Amino acid sequence: MASRRRMLLKVIILGDSGVGKTSLMNQYVNRKFSNQYKATIGADFLTKEVQFEDRLFTLQIWDTAGQERFQSLGVAFYRGADCCVLVYDVNVMKSFDNLNNWREEFLIQASPSDPENFPFVVLGNKIDVDGGNSRVVSEKKAKAWCASKGNIPYFETSAKEGFNVEAAFQCIAKNALKNEPEEEVYLPDTIDVGGGQQQRSSGCEC
Amino acid sequence: MSSSSSSISSDDEPNSNPKPVDDELSLASVTLNESNGNGSVNVNENENNRQDGGEIAWGRKNSEVEVEALSSPSSSGYAGERGSSSETTNSRIEDDEIQQVNNDDGFVDGVDHSRASSWVPGKRHVDEDDASISWRKRKKHFFILSHSGKPIYSRYGDEHKLAGFSATLQAIISFVENGGDHVKLVRAGNHQVIFLVKGPIYLVCISCTEEPYESLKGQLELIYGQMILILTKSVNRCFEKNPKFDMTPLLGGTDAVFSSLIHSFSWYPILTNVFVQVEKLDNFSVTGTHVTKTQSCGRNFQGSAKVDYCSSHQTVQASGPIGWNPATFLHAYTCLPLAYATRQAAGAILQDVADSGVLFALLMCKNKVISLVGAQKASLHPDDMLLLSNFVMSSESFRQVELILIDSTTSECFSPICLPRYNPMAFLYAYVHYFDDDTYLMLLTTSSDAFYHLKDCRIRIETVLLKSNVLSEVQRSLLEGGMRVEDLPLDPLPRSSISHRMSQQRLLTDSPERFRESSVGIGGPAGLWNFIYRSIYLDQYVSSEISSPINSHQQQKRLYRAYQKLYSSMHEKGIGPHRTQFRRDENYVLLCWVTPDFELYAAFDPLADKALAIKTCNRVCQWVKDVENEIFLQGASPFSW
Numbered sequence: 001m002a003s004r005r006r007m008l009l010k011v012i013i014l015g016d017s018g019v020g021k022t023s024l025m026n027q028y029v030n031r032k033f034s035n036q037y038k039a040t041i042g043a044d045f046l047t048k049e050v051q052f053e054d055r056l057f058t059l060q061i062w063d064t065a066g067q068e069r070f071q072s073l074g075v076a077f078y079r080g081a082d083c084c085v086l087v088y089d090v091n092v093m094k095s096f097d098n099l100n101n102w103r104e105e106f107l108i109q110a111s112p113s114d115p116e117n118f119p120f121v122v123l124g125n126k127i128d129v130d131g132g133n134s135r136v137v138s139e140k141k142a143k144a145w146c147a148s149k150g151n152i153p154y155f156e157t158s159a160k161e162g163f164n165v166e167a168a169f170q171c172i173a174k175n176a177l178k179n180e181p182e183e184e185v186y187l188p189d190t191i192d193v194g195g196g197q198q199q200r201s202s203g204c205e206c
Numbered sequence: 207m208s209s210s211s212s213s214i215s216s217d218d219e220p221n222s223n224p225k226p227v228d229d230e231l232s233l234a235s236v237t238l239n240e241s242n243g244n245g246s247v248n249v250n251e252n253e254n255n256r257q258d259g260g261e262i263a264w265g266r267k268n269s270e271v272e273v274e275a276l277s278s279p280s281s282s283g284y285a286g287e288r289g290s291s292s293e294t295t296n297s298r299i300e301d302d303e304i305q306q307v308n309n310d311d312g313f314v315d316g317v318d319h320s321r322a323s324s325w326v327p328g329k330r331h332v333d334e335d336d337a338s339i340s341w342r343k344r345k346k347h348f349f350i351l352s353h354s355g356k357p358i359y360s361r362y363g364d365e366h367k368l369a370g371f372s373a374t375l376q377a378i379i380s381f382v383e384n385g386g387d388h389v390k391l392v393r394a395g396n397h398q399v400i401f402l403v404k405g406p407i408y409l410v411c412i413s414c415t416e417e418p419y420e421s422l423k424g425q426l427e428l429i430y431g432q433m434i435l436i437l438t439k440s441v442n443r444c445f446e447k448n449p450k451f452d453m454t455p456l457l458g459g460t461d462a463v464f465s466s467l468i469h470s471f472s473w474y475p476i477l478t479n480v481f482v483q484v485e486k487l488d489n490f491s492v493t494g495t496h497v498t499k500t501q502s503c504g505r506n507f508q509g510s511a512k513v514d515y516c517s518s519h520q521t522v523q524a525s526g527p528i529g530w531n532p533a534t535f536l537h538a539y540t541c542l543p544l545a546y547a548t549r550q551a552a553g554a555i556l557q558d559v560a561d562s563g564v565l566f567a568l569l570m571c572k573n574k575v576i577s578l579v580g581a582q583k584a585s586l587h588p589d590d591m592l593l594l595s596n597f598v599m600s601s602e603s604f605r606q607v608e609l610i611l612i613d614s615t616t617s618e619c620f621s622p623i624c625l626p627r628y629n630p631m632a633f634l635y636a637y638v639h640y641f642d643d644d645t646y647l648m649l650l651t652t653s654s655d656a657f658y659h660l661k662d663c664r665i666r667i668e669t670v671l672l673k674s675n676v677l678s679e680v681q682r683s684l685l686e687g688g689m690r691v692e693d694l695p696l697d698p699l700p701r702s703s704i705s706h707r708m709s710q711q712r713l714l715t716d717s718p719e720r721f722r723e724s725s726v727g728i729g730g731p732a733g734l735w736n737f738i739y740r741s742i743y744l745d746q747y748v749s750s751e752i753s754s755p756i757n758s759h760q761q762q763k764r765l766y767r768a769y770q771k772l773y774s775s776m777h778e779k780g781i782g783p784h785r786t787q788f789r790r791d792e793n794y795v796l797l798c799w800v801t802p803d804f805e806l807y808a809a810f811d812p813l814a815d816k817a818l819a820i821k822t823c824n825r826v827c828q829w830v831k832d833v834e835n836e837i838f839l840q841g842a843s844p845f846s847w
Contacts, residue, residue: 008357008452010355010356010450042377045377058366058367062373073377073381073384079354080353080356080449080451186456188437188438188631191652
């Protein structure tokens, strides 16, 4: 066993179909980009090792399908996530408007213990398209929304050009880590044969 | 294309899968728990069906492993579907190579190291991940993961590198659970994927070993039990409080415990070539060989050099596989053969200690019980004994810790452990002391501050054991081995014992000995090769030593699997109770006989005569009865309370 324990962070990527979730992930993990669109079915899983502040992490990235017909998979996928990445396309207003739905859906299904402070990261993708001329969501607008939801970190990215992708994922790792609860002492019960009942050292077993 | 695939499919095992879906082009069938419907659903993993909105597929980006990849290239139908026939042939050859490597692997480990078990437990092939061809060709994988898809344990490869694979497994399980079902088994070609959900802990086995579903599920249950033994079921609370909970740090340093348990699920490969070697040697030159051999398999038999009366036969027996551990599927334990008085002496002192506030006192030699005693009303399940002894034997620290301050020559340990069948929620405390490389004492208590009391108990026990020569008798028994099919008496002898050992005088003159001489190399009478006798009432079994007809690792492993299958078929739920089973194939005749009192599993030469085989089984039962005082722990069994 390693002296310093490695951590595994589960990262969920959400957003409308076609905003570039898979491309972002591919750019980040494999440094590759393809113009061809292939819809994700269900979910894809990638792992990437990152070093952050002298510690080694494994990001377990859950790239989900954006199509509505896959929404029912949510509960199964979101459980135990360490960070949630919301992606929209700066050229498609609807994909930005839907961020709110994605966020709420995630909080309902994953039901994290502290929803107010659950780490999200928002990525505005495809800023390269048409030299930025077809852009419909301004950076200001996006940042305002992020601020209203508890100061969610915001990044403008281009999966195609690889712009800001690394930085965004660094932030994702950092945020996932921030939320890590302090380690508790693991202290199960001890059998009390004489008394015929058990001592409880912590909590209740239901 | 199709011709090549059909010729390949003929190589597949003829009759392991009762379900017809296996032959269809659909690559995986999911058997659901639900009783309504036909209980079987096909999940199409075909690329063409991928876009079909109703279906779900689980793709992967950083490697090609998908559910379909679980299907071996050699599986019928699939191979033809996939690509050209030459590719198929190639991958098949590769497949065999890896499997060969796999087998050699264990063998190399078997002679390589000098620790208490000749196979050294621990993680294998850490550099592999799911993208490695070698990883994908391994015959049997085991995974533990959390309900959020975080990896906890993997038999091969690095858990973190397998995080994506782990997520895929969780997605499959959760997807089916979302529909109110439970996924139990996926068949993909000749692979089986077995799922076991234990609250927030998911266990998965992926295997192409053709073991029955029930056996593999039983193995997953034991792995879960092993985890509980280390941590108790209180881990569930950690997940309740925090679904993100990462369990791996809690299990830190226990890789060897799991790998040695998994290893005991199949027959140990030990010293195949030495068996051959011994056959060729003269009886007189064997003593030296014996010593070398035991050392080479890592067993440091104390005083083995002194045992110069052993014949070539005993040499073979002594190297019998310690990993031959049918306890993993029989749910029974086995005892080291000892004279009745010797075992009684050990039992008496353990009982003495148990009366002073020790919950369980166990004296064991490797995985065999010398004696055990439980406090009143406390009973110890054979599975718990298996997991406990595996934990102790595979954890180096139990042997090596030298508490210099207390006693510079003594190694002793005190550790919290949980007995899953006794109480899965809470810890007990185990005091563990090794008397020699193989023989160890375990004193279990409920009190976390009982160390010094238990230490005193141990000293008392040790004194008595030394005085009554129990420890030297244990070493003797270890060297001489247990029952051998060659020794099966031709006629029931009045009050006989395990003849070769208990009375050597008689051994030289009696008829069993003469018979044995004539049967060297061909097993026992009537072609008897091996047997396992399980006493229902005692929760114990006895298995004969390896006989020469099954001297290769492959043969031993095959026989082990055959027994496993036989056991599984005799205990299948839903089918009425079988009494007997007689089965003949190209490898053996297998005979199984189940009564309310005992179960007998016997393997014969494939050409053995049926009537004679049945007669021989009767004689085996009589023989076991004749020597039961030496091979079983009688009387003071805690299970009778």
